[in-house]
Amino acid sequence: MIDLVVKFPVDDHVLSELHAAAFEGEPEVQPWAERLERWALTWVGAFSNHRLVGFVQVCWDGGAHAFVLDTAVHPEFGRRGIGQQLVAAAASEARQAGCEWLHVDFEPHLAAFYLDACGFRPTQAGLLKLR
Template sequence: MQRRDGQLNQEIIINLPLEPHEVPTLRELVGWDGRHSDYPILFERCNFWAGLRDGKNELIAFGYIAGMGLQHGYMEDIIVHPQHQRKGIGQALVNKLLQEAERFGLEIVTLTYDSKHNTFYSDCGFVPCPGGLWRRKD
């Protein structure tokens, strides 16, 4: 949530306590597959996550960083509820995750994203670079 001065009313929390259904519900609200079977297993396997609740205590933002916890981490699932997008919450979420990555000792954080989000992630400090993607054949 945002105040008139552009600041968030509530704080983005690292490892915010979550119910297993909350992230899949938020994923579905932005048009993604809910991946219900991933939760709560994901919380046991990622390095850390961050979340934000609104005044009604509903989850409105979520993201996480996974990896071996050594030098490199992978940021994934940066999600902001459609009714709360374009208010600075996504950038605050990414920044909070990167601050935690630094505190955690990670030196490199990578992510993949649709090219339409180039400006957003560049503004968050990411440098676009080439990469590759492998998918299992069905």
């Protein structure tokens, strides 16, 4: 059973470990709690027996536009619909906050997830690498 929790108390070590596992990287502790409190409209965690197994955050412009970031599910819990549940919860939170649009950027291999499973539609966008 998976429990979704909105704006759960964030442990930087735990979320950094989940992020590293989901994105096949080396765990490097990031200041998640500080960043989320300062910049996020909301965030949602997926928990299995009190273990964080999924995460998504929503940032926004303070108005009509919100942005999905950092959708992550631990590989041990993949392919169970957790990511889709997280994005749906994030969309609901953004809608309740009065946002009109929810944006997401993704790599090509995630198109089926975001476009088919989560209901986003493709748009043209631009990206500028800063570093």
